[in-house]
Structures are given as structure tokens and as C-alpha cells.
Amino acid sequence: MAAACIDSYLLGGAAVLLVTLLLSRWIFRKPRSRLPLPPGPRGVPVLGALHLVGESAHSNFARLAASYGPIMSLRLGSHLCVVANDASAARAFLKTADAQFAHRPDHISARDVSYQRQNLVMSDATPTWKHMRKMCSLHLLGGKALADWAPTRRAEFRRLVEAIRRLHEDGEPVPLFDMLICTLANVVGTIAVGGRVFDDYGDESNKFKDVLSDLLTGGAQFNVGDFFPSIAWMDLQGIQAKMLSVHKRFDALVRRLFDEHQRTRESRRGSPDFIDKVMANNESEDGTAISEVNVRALISDLLTAGTDTSSVVVEWTLAEMLKNPAILRRVQAETEAVVGRDRLLEESDIPNLPYLQAVCKEALRLHPSTPLMLPHFSHEDCEVGGFFIPKHTRLLVNVWAIGRDPAVWENPLAFDPDRFLPGGKGAQYDPLGSDGSFAFIPFGAGRRSCAGKLVGMLFVQYLVGTLAHAFDWEMPEGEEEIDMEAKPGLALPKAVPLKAFARPRLSPAAYV
Structure with a gap:
């Protein structure tokens, strides 16, 4: 009997404690905003509006915005x-509420x-992420670093010109996108890990291009598991298995480059590459360390973002x-008029070529390499544009x-470079965002904007200028109509890759 009374007393006490806690949480809770959520389609049970997104999410979102407004x-x-x-x-999200949306889902x-979200692109805004971004700005992507690595870009772009000239001599069309991928991979490889990734354009560089394509296409698919985590283990579409396969293939290349970099580090004493500098400064002042996995x-980030996105824009520009x-x-x-016919275009010529700059800006406006910015994720409730945005919103x-x-x-669908003159x-x-208007943000904006926007802009202008100055271009006979459809993905490459004949237009001495 006594034991029963004790049990009853304990149960009663626990119930009182529980009720007290619930009441205190209700009394002292933070009041929810009375502002409404942004408008949007109601969707259907379970799926929500997933069926309205489709492969071309960017264009479908634009269509829906015509009915529901710019914030929906x-x-x-x-997930919301x-x-x-x-x-x-x-501007409302990336300036006013930038801090609240600094993380990634x-x-x-x-x-x-993403190496379990330990890379620069998909990591949350952690101290390690901030330190990695600082290292990139100091030693790779900032103005001084760009100037330091100018000879590498010049050498690789001249190799590209020579490879195109050889195709002309052989009577072959130029598979432009494939060759751009190879060229930019070698630029990034030399700068980042002290060596070229590929000896020349060919089978190995094409395998790399195929892995990139699989990564960017698979990464853009709306995976059921991402929106219904409870059934993610089933991998109903096979996307997780595909992405794991892509990772293994890509990481094999990254490990080869990293291991070779470690073996040859003594040979670079006195002239370190980017990864040498990162590993020498891997710990920040507050003790945050960059691990080997982070490196x-x-x-992987550099090889992806530094090759595919610029290649996509250059291909669209020439098309x-x-x-x-x-x-x-x-x-x-x-x-x-600026360079002449006796030498190739140099980076130092670009500031004197306003129409070239306008052409590249127009290509970035009409064909941004990333049509939807990578998703942000709110870590707290906030109010944006007169609407309530709860935490954990994407x-x-x-x-x-x-x-x-x-x-x-x-006339937004017309390719008209004059608009930028x-x-x-x-x-x-300004495509780099310095004007503060948010009307032209091909490299994103805010604290999660593209860390490599300076070098990305330079790649596009330098490559487009070099290709236009050094060669006359024409489509193969019978293919004068150029397919301008885009292939869905994280980037938007041409659905039908551009192949055109290039004929040297400068004096022979310029190609030596």
C-alpha cells in the first residue's frame, strides 16, 4: 500500500511539473509574427508544390511569380x-536578412x-567556412592573387589557341566546350596544386568533363529524399547512389592531385602554390583549423566552379x-584596333575594350551559369518584405x-550588348554587384556570393576576347541554324554543344 501511495505521489508530481513547464513555455513564449507568409500555390497533399517545379525550376518559378508576386x-x-x-x-533577403540566411540546407x-558538407560551397557559415573563404580571398581569388597568377593564365590560353590552330590545319571543327574545360582545369590545377591536370585535350579531359556534367545535372534534380527525409534511405530515384558514384570518380582525381602535391612540396619551397599556403595557415587566430578533408x-570546389561555369558562359557567348x-x-x-594583328590579346588589353566587356555582360545576363543561386537556409524566424519567414525555411x-x-x-530576351555601353x-x-541594385547578380550577392567572381569575370572576358580576336568562326556547312536550347542542371550549358570551324585571322607571328 505504501509503495502504491509513493508511486501515485510521484506520478502526480510529475504531472504537475509537466503542466507547469507547458504553461511557462506558453506564457513566456516569443510571440509569433502576425505577418502572413508570402503568397504561393497551395499545392497538393504530401507533395506540396513539387509537381509545379519540374526540370526547369528557374523558368517555372518565374511563371508562378507572375501570379503570386516576386516573393512567394x-x-x-x-519543407517550406x-x-x-x-x-x-x-535585396530584401541578401542584404536586409543576409545574416539570417547565411547557412545552407x-x-x-x-x-x-560536398565531403559531408565540409567544402566551401555547401558548408554552413561556420568558423571553418569563414577561414577557408578568407584563405581563398587572400591567396587565390583576390586582386593581388589574380595578378600573381597571370602568367599561368596566359600560358594555358596560348596552348588553347595553338590547339585550335592545329584543328584548323587538320580541317576539324572545334569542340569548344570540351577544350575550354581542359584549359581551365589546367589553369586551376597549376594555381591550386602546382601542376597541370591534363597533358592535353583528349580522352582524360573528356572523362573529367563527363564527371562534371553528371555532378551538375544530378545535383540539380529534385530528389524526393531531400524533401521527405523519412524515406530518404529508400533512394527511390537512385539519385543518391548516382551522386555517390560521381563523388568516388571525382575524389579519385582529387586524391591523385593531392597526393602528388604532397610528394612534390619540397620542390616548391620558396614558391608555394595555393594549397601550400592554405596548409601553412590552416589554423586561424581563434584556433579554427582546416582539416585535410576540408582541403x-x-x-574539388575549385575544379568544379573554376572550370564548368566559365566554360558555359564562354560557349553561350560565342554561340x-x-x-x-x-x-x-x-x-x-x-x-x-587596340591589339593589332601581330600579337595575341593580353589581360592588360581588356580595360581598353568596352564593347568586349559589354558582350560578356550581356551573355552573363541572358545565360547565367547558375540560374538559381544555391539554396540558403534560415536559422531563425525573421520578417522580410512585409512577410513572416519561419526558421528552417529554404x-x-x-x-x-x-x-x-x-x-x-x-526587350529582355534580345542579345543586345549596347545596353551596357x-x-x-x-x-x-555591374555583374560583380558593386552598384548595389541587385538587378544584375550572375555571381550571386551577400556573404554567400561566389568567392571567385573576380576570376570568373576575368576568365570570360579574356577567353571571349582571345577567341574572337585570334580566329574567324563559322558553323559547319548545313548547320547554320544554332540550337539555343539549354540543358537543365545547376548550370545551364547548351543542350547541343557548339562545334564550329575556326580560321586564324592574325599574322603568323602572333601564334608563335
Whole structure:
């Protein structure tokens, strides 16, 4: 009897304690905002609005924004997602609420390829992430670092020109995208790990290109497991297995480069490459350390972002110029007036080539390499643009729609570089974001903007200028119509890769 009374007393006490805790949480809880969620489609049970997204999420979001406004919310499976579709919406999230949205969501399908989120791209805004980004700014992607590595870019771009010239002599068309991938991989490899990745364009570089394609295509698929974590283990679409396979193939290359880098570090004493500098300064002042896994993940980031995205934009730019030959001829006339016909274009020539710069800006506006910024993730409740945004909300910024907004861009679907020349209606917009308008953000904005935007812009301008100045281009006979469809993915490459004949147009001495 006594034991029963004790048990009853304990149960009663526990119940009182539980009720007290619940009441105190209710009384002292932070009041939820009375502001509404952003408008958006209601969706269907369980799936939410997943069926409205599709492969071309950027264009479908833009279409939905016409009905629901520039800031809209969608329930994607078990997750709430908000989408910013114009400049004002992007500014509200990436400037006003930048700190609240500094993290990344934990995409199950991206865990393997991001080294369990220990890379620069998919990590949360942790102290390690901040230290890695600081190392990149100091030793790789900032202004001084760009100047230090100029000879490497010059050497590899000249190799590209020579390879294209040999194809002309053999009567072969130029598989431009494939050759750009090889060239930029060698630039990144030499700068980052002290050596070229490929001896020359060919089978090995094409295998690398295929892995990149699988990574960027698979990474853009809407994986059921990402939106219904409870059934992620089933991998219903096979995406997680595919991404693991991609990771293993890509990491094999990264490990080979890293191991060779470690074996040869004594040979670089006195002239360290980027990874040497990272490993020599791997610990920050507050004790945050960059691990070997972080370093391998960083090499993977550099090989991905430093090759594919720039190659996509350069290919689109040349395709637009071939579709509009007057634009190509105008670029050639400008480069010839500044550079002449007796040497190749140099980086130092670019500031004196305003029309070339305008052409590259227009290509970035119409064909951003990343149509949707990589997703952000809120870590606390916040209010944005007059709406309530609860914590754990995913944010997508529609760069593609912002660059085609008819409220900002006159005749937005036309490829018109003149809009970026002095006096043009787009002249005030800077693709690097210095104008503060958020109307032209091909490299993103805010603290999670592309760390390599300076070098990305330089790659595009230098390559487009070199290709236009050094060669005349024409499509193969019977293929004058250029397919301008894009292939869905994290990047938007041409669905049909560009192949064109190149004919040297400079004096022979320029190619020596």
C-alpha cells in the first residue's frame, strides 16, 4: 500500500511539473509574427508544390511569380521554400536578412559530393567556412592573387589557341566546350596544386568533363529524399547512389592531385602554390583549423566552379556571336584596333575594350551559369518584405528571372550588348554587384556570393576576347541554324554543344 501511495505521489508530481513547464513555455513564449507568409500555390497533399517545379525550376518559378508576386512561398514536400524573383526581393533577403540566411540546407543528395558538407560551397557559415573563404580571398581569388597568377593564365590560353590552330590545319571543327574545360582545369590545377591536370585535350579531359556534367545535372534534380527525409534511405530515384558514384570518380582525381602535391612540396619551397599556403595557415587566430578533408573538398570546389561555369558562359557567348555575326565583327574590329594583328590579346588589353566587356555582360545576363543561386537556409524566424519567414525555411534566388525582368531590361530576351555601353539603359549595372541594385547578380550577392567572381569575370572576358580576336568562326556547312536550347542542371550549358570551324585571322607571328 505504501509503495502504491509513493508511486501515485510521484506520478502526480510529475504531472504537475509537466503542466507547469507547458504553461511557462506558453506564457513566456516569443510571440509569433502576425505577418502572413508570402503568397504561393497551395499545392497538393504530401507533395506540396513539387509537381509545379519540374526540370526547369528557374523558368517555372518565374511563371508562378507572375501570379503570386516576386516573393512567394511553396511547400516542397515537408519543407517550406521561399523564392525571390526580382531585384527588390533579392535585396530584401541578401542584404536586409543576409545574416539570417547565411547557412545552407542539408541536402541529402549533396552530402557525398560536398565531403559531408565540409567544402566551401555547401558548408554552413561556420568558423571553418569563414577561414577557408578568407584563405581563398587572400591567396587565390583576390586582386593581388589574380595578378600573381597571370602568367599561368596566359600560358594555358596560348596552348588553347595553338590547339585550335592545329584543328584548323587538320580541317576539324572545334569542340569548344570540351577544350575550354581542359584549359581551365589546367589553369586551376597549376594555381591550386602546382601542376597541370591534363597533358592535353583528349580522352582524360573528356572523362573529367563527363564527371562534371553528371555532378551538375544530378545535383540539380529534385530528389524526393531531400524533401521527405523519412524515406530518404529508400533512394527511390537512385539519385543518391548516382551522386555517390560521381563523388568516388571525382575524389579519385582529387586524391591523385593531392597526393602528388604532397610528394612534390619540397620542390616548391620558396614558391608555394595555393594549397601550400592554405596548409601553412590552416589554423586561424581563434584556433579554427582546416582539416585535410576540408582541403580535398576545397580542391574539388575549385575544379568544379573554376572550370564548368566559365566554360558555359564562354560557349553561350560565342554561340550568340555566331547567331549575330555583326556582333562578332564588331568585337573583332575593336580588338584589332587596340591589339593589332601581330600579337595575341593580353589581360592588360581588356580595360581598353568596352564593347568586349559589354558582350560578356550581356551573355552573363541572358545565360547565367547558375540560374538559381544555391539554396540558403534560415536559422531563425525573421520578417522580410512585409512577410513572416519561419526558421528552417529554404531560400532560392532566381538569378535567371532577375536578369530577364522586363521592368528593368528593355526587350529582355534580345542579345543586345549596347545596353551596357555608356549611355545604355544597363550601363549602371555591374555583374560583380558593386552598384548595389541587385538587378544584375550572375555571381550571386551577400556573404554567400561566389568567392571567385573576380576570376570568373576575368576568365570570360579574356577567353571571349582571345577567341574572337585570334580566329574567324563559322558553323559547319548545313548547320547554320544554332540550337539555343539549354540543358537543365545547376548550370545551364547548351543542350547541343557548339562545334564550329575556326580560321586564324592574325599574322603568323602572333601564334608563335
